[in-house]
Amino acid sequence: PRPVAGVERLWIVDGTLVPVRDRTVGASSRNYRFSANVQVIIDADTRLVVASARPAPGNKADAHVWRESGLPALAAGTTVIADG
Helix, strand or coil, rough: CCCCCCCEEEEEECCCEEEECCCCCCEECCCCCCCEEEEEEEECCCCCEEEEECCCCCCCHHHHHHHCCCHHHHCCEEEECCCC
């Protein structure tokens, strides 16, 4: 697939919980495991990963991690969709 112009670009963001053993990175999350919340942006056209953020403790909400990740600045001028 060809890259599209910035105006037409659509990115999808989602946070996922990754199980970790490192207690300095992870925290006990809603699934009662030590995990880290990792934000990932995927380009809707190419289905390639555009960016991912440093892991945050797994007990933090996706929206909170998104705001602290620095990814909103990277996505400026691009349409970004995410779940609640």
